[in-house]
Amino acid sequence: MSEKRIAVIGTGYVGLVSGACFAYLGHKVIGLDIDAEKIEKLKNGEIPIYEPGLDRILNQAIESGNIEFTTDYAYAVKNSDFIFIAVGTPSKIDGSADLSYVKTAYDRIAELIDENDFKVIVNKSTVPVGTGRWAKKYIANLLKERGIKNPEERFEIVSNPEFLREGKAVEDFMNPDRVVVGADNRDVAGMVASLYEKLQPAMLITDLPTAEMIKYASNAFLATKISFINEIANVCEKVGADVTVVARGMGLDHRISPYFLNAGCGFGGSCFPKDVKALIYTAKEVGEEPELLNSVIDVNERQKLKPVEKLLKHIPDLKGKTIAVWGLAFKPETDDMREAPSIPIIKKLLELGATVKAYDPVAIPNAKAVFEQELKAYKGKLQFTETKEEAVQDADALLLVTEWNEFKDVNFDKLRGKVVIDGRNLWEPSIVRQFCKYESIGRP
Ligand code: UPG
Structure with missing residues (x-):
């Protein structure tokens, strides 16, 4: 396999993992981010996110000289043939995907494509169906404004x-169930597919909107x-059945599969x-009423508060009570x-008057930022502890929210009498x- 020159715009978990793994596979990678502090850290081998296995892959890539980091768009675009866009597409209030970061990346790239270039711009960010074809026209137009001849031939999406x-993420990148590459130009799709050659993945080549839809449909499913x-x-719960055994029984049918x-x-x-909401938005935009997807979100919103509902059955008044929460990260x-x-x-527990002592093995710094307002508004009533034992010490009840390994083995004798x-x-x-x-949830 010949090595290729790849720029990755955005060093969040997708961009950083993809960049590090491409470099590990032998490609020459330039990681770009507009956040200078983050880039400085990365240059020093410091990883700004917690992602198991990433440090090993990244350090190896840095040592081999296959990856470098920059904040300089011109450097990244000039020195690459493939430009992967891996910036965030957060939800807007109406549920649609906010494409402003993606659009800024297109704008910056369009300023830098020259007369004799051919750049392959790859959307790794999850973008609404139709974005790829729109981007082709949008960037071609920007090139035309700059006086570039045959702008459509200078790049492909x-x-x-x-x-x-x-x-x-590292494991999933290195052992993918499939790689999906969508492009309206099949030769270019083949070029992107060849970047993954070493992994010998199941490869599906499609047109642009189909690849975009595969992503949304997979997450929504x-x-x-x-x-x-x-x-x-x-x-x-209501009929006395055990959902874990029900799931096992269902999952044995290979059409259902035991996962998720x-x-x-x-x-x-x-x-x-975010993706389910964006798909609902797209469906509505084209005149569909996505009832199933709406329900997926509604059921989930209700489900998040199930532990509090269950707690209130045992302790109807939480005023003056202390509740331990184990696990803060989303998984x-x-x-x-x-x-x-x-x-x-946690917001509900505080609202109901409880004192909350929360513990997570790694997410506490992020949690402090998320609960900044509550930490002020509820003064000492929201505390983050250094150990799981400390959280539960004087608590009346314990809520397990994230199933970290370190919560598996517990001496419940020490929690005697608690909920x-x-x-x-x-x-x-x-x-x-x-x-x-x-x-628990769904078990007798
Ligand atoms: N979850 C459950 N029950 C299950 C499986 C998962 O409640 O049986 C929850 C889990 O606790 C978590 C959420 O579902 O809150 C998502 O889990 P997971 O899919 O492991 O996490 P993500 O890292 O968000 O990954 C999803 C897709 C991945 C995709 C990524 C970004 O699995 O394929 O790339 O989202 O789009």
């Missing part, structure tokens, strides 16, 4: 969606599985909530707090019930 789970099993869990059928207190993160193995169920849970609400079905009911008043 490709969609190459990411399917990286946070916390497993996984989110649907979660809301589905959560709804089944809520019914299981863990009932709990809902999904969070930077992808599922284990990440410090990411975006859309984490812990946010509405324990297990929002992730982490513990064995018959064991916990020997010592505590225990409830």
Whole structure:
């Protein structure tokens, strides 16, 4: 495989993992970010996010000279043939995707493409269906304004969606279930596909809107599985069935598969909530009424507060009570707090008058930023502790919100008499019930 010159715009978890992994595969990578502080850190080998395995891959890439970091667009664009865009596309209030970061990247790139260039611009960011074709016209127009001849021939747009789970992003990049490359020019799609040659992945080459839709449909389907099993869990509770066994029984059918059928207190993160909402927005824009997708979000919003609902059955008045919360990040193995169920849970507990002692192995610095207002408004009533033991010490109840490994082994004898609400079905009911008043999700 011949090495290729790649620029990656944006050094968030997608851009950084993709850049580091491409460099590890032997390509020459330039990582660009407008955040100078972040770039300085990266130059010194400091990783600004918590992502298992990334340090090893990145350090190896830095040592081999295959990756460098810059804030200089001109340097990145001039010295690359493939420009991957991996900037954020957060939700706007109306649910649509905010494309301002992506558009700024197109603008900057368009200023730098010259007469004899051919640049392949690859959207890794999740962008609404139709963005790729729109970008082709938009950038061609900017080049035309600069007097560049045959602007359409100076670049091509490709969609190459990411399917990286946070916390497993390096593993997912290196062992992908599939790589999807969408372009209206099949030769260019083949060029992007060849960047992944060493991984020998299942490769699907499509047109632009189809690749864009595959990303949204995949995330929406996984989110649907979660809301589905959560709804089944809520019914299981009422009829005396055990949702974990129901899920196992369902998952044995290979048409269903056992994955993403863990009932709990809902999904969070930077992808599922945002992407389902953006897909709903797109569907409505073209005159469809996406009822199923609407319900996926509604069920999830309700599910996040299930642990509090269950707690109130045992302690109806939370004033003067102390509640321990274990797990703040939206899932284990990440410090990411975006859309984490812990946010509405803790806000509700505070609103109901409880004192909250919260612990997470890595997410506390991010959590402090998220709860900045509450920390001020509720004074000492929201505390972050250094250990899980400290959180639970004088607490009346314990809520488990994120299933970190370190929460698996607990001496429940030490929690004797307390209320324990297990929002992730982490513990064995018959064991916990020997010592505590225990409830989980969808289990008798
Ligand atoms: N979750 C459940 N039950 C399950 C599986 C997951 O409640 O059975 C929750 C989990 O707790 C988390 C959320 O679902 O809050 C998302 O989990 P996961 O998919 O592991 O995390 P992400 O890192 O957000 O990854 C998703 C897709 C990935 C995609 C990425 C960004 O899995 O393929 O690239 O979003 O679009």
